[in-house]
Amino acid sequence: MSWTDQIPQAARDYLEANKLDEVECVIADFPGIARGKAVPALKWDRQQYFHLPNSIFFQTITGEWAEAAGPEGYLEPDMILRPDLSTASAAPWAKDGTLQVIHDAFDQKGNPIPCSPRNVLKRVVALYKARGWTPVVAPEMEFYLVGRNTDPGKPIVPMMGRTGRPAAARQAYSMTAVDEYGPVIDDIYEFAEIQGIEIDGITQEGGAGQIEINLRHGDPIKLADEIFYFKRLIREAALKNNCYATFMAKPIEGEPGSAMHIHHSVTDAQGRNLFNGPHGGETDLFFHFIGGLQEHMPAAIAVMAPYVNSYRRYVRSFAAPINLEWGRDNRTTGIRVPISPPEARRIENRLAGMDCNPYLTIAASLACGYLGMVNSIWPEKRYMGDAGEADGEAIPYSLGDAMDLFDEATALHEVLGPDFARVYSIVKRTEYDEFLRVISPWEREHLLLNV
Structure with missing residues (x-):
């Protein structure tokens, strides 16, 4: 099954009217700011996940860093971010065809990152x-x-x-x-x-x-x-x-x-x-x-x-x-x-x-x-x-x-x-x-x- 068959109808309608140029892989940090990566459409077709350091959850609203790492120290290990295709949504203000997709954060053993805001809500x-x-x-x-x-x-x-x-x-x-x-x-x-x-x-x-x-x-x-x-x-x-x-x-x-x-x-x-x-x-x-x-x-x-x-x-x-x-x-x-x-x-x-x-x-x-x-x-x-x-x-x-x-x-x-x-x-x-x-x-x- 193609990934385009798994996204909401509104996103499919958008892709029918716009050639997909880029996918924004996003995740919410503590302030609710979208963090992530913009991926060219051709790369998105081949990519099942991507990485970001767990330190994105240690930043303050000013961009400074809090000493919030665990006992392993401030190593900034990569998280595994996997897309939730049900969240695929157009970015209609973008000049070229662009989709946004919200991702969930996991550690390298597959466990949900406990301080990721979306994971906190999922836990509740x-x-x-x-x-x-x-x-x-x-x-x-x-x-x-x-x-x-x-x-x-x-x-x-x-x-x-x-x-x-x-x-x-x-x-x-x-x-x-x-x-x-x-x-x-x-x-x-x-x-x-x-x-x-x-x-x-x-x-x-x-x-x-x-x-x-x-x-x-x-x-x-x-x-x-x-x-x-x-x-x-x-x-x-x-x-x-x-x-x-x-x-x-x-x-x-x-x-x-x-x-x-x-x-x-x-x-x-x-x-x-x-x-x-x-x-x-x-x-x-x-x-x-x-x-x-x-x-x-x-x-x-x-x-x-x-x-x-x-x-x-x-x-x-x-x-x-x-x-x-x-x-x-x-x-x-x-x-x-x-x-x-x-x-x-x-x-x-x-x-x-x-x-x-x-x-x-x-x-x-x-x-x-x-x-x-x-x-x-x-x-x-x-x-x-x-x-x-x-x-x-x-x-x-x-x-x-x-x-x-x-x-x-x-x-x-x-x-x-x-x-x-x-x-x-x-x-x-x-x-x-x-x-x-x-x-x-x-x-x-x-x-x-x-x-």
């Missing part, structure tokens, strides 16, 4: 499967379209709309606001259609130039792959229209942050929703999943909010929840149960930032729910009213505090993988140390002559 999904459970997720992605910014010393500003004015804030759900950057949206739709990614909806959010895109519910690994692809797709659509797309959690001072809300449900072998009881009521497993989120999410925040900027999003009464309360149809709670028919009952985690790695954050969120289900953790009483008035100490408010909680979370480590937890902690603490060495404009403005 396998734990569900071992109990006869199938997790289902639906992500919501928020991001900003902003003006080109080539000077890090200057503030980020909203993009210029078609009227010649900057995109306006406080215009949530406005169709007129979306029309301001219609050409970008058109290109996002076009690229997504070519790649075979199904968009469930696009809306204007509350920030200036802030958009939310929802994807249809489905398999966690497939959805994480789509978010991984989608971030690149959106960036390319923005660049085509002379602006930037940013997934920073808090890019613009005074504007809301960008989240990646995750909706969860769990089905049995027959596809029945385990959160829905025989008579349409909520099951014990439904409540246990919420209980697991409440108990284990403080430690998982280090994965869901992975940078110092992530914590600027957690501001009381400013769009993002800062609590672990749960409520029905209540957007002020960190854990929300949306309106739905019983068979579609689901639980929404509203705490993750859009700057996260989708594989790791979905894995961490599912891990919290899994621990709740297997340990029969009951949640606190449902919150009534504005949860912005709830306990303000429920989650950490800095990366350093979040890492302290993460390092102590042995139960979470066992689900995500102890070696992943070890490497992740070292890389994130190295990043935090890098940040602490930088003197910010605020410090120069207010401290230089006043203290």
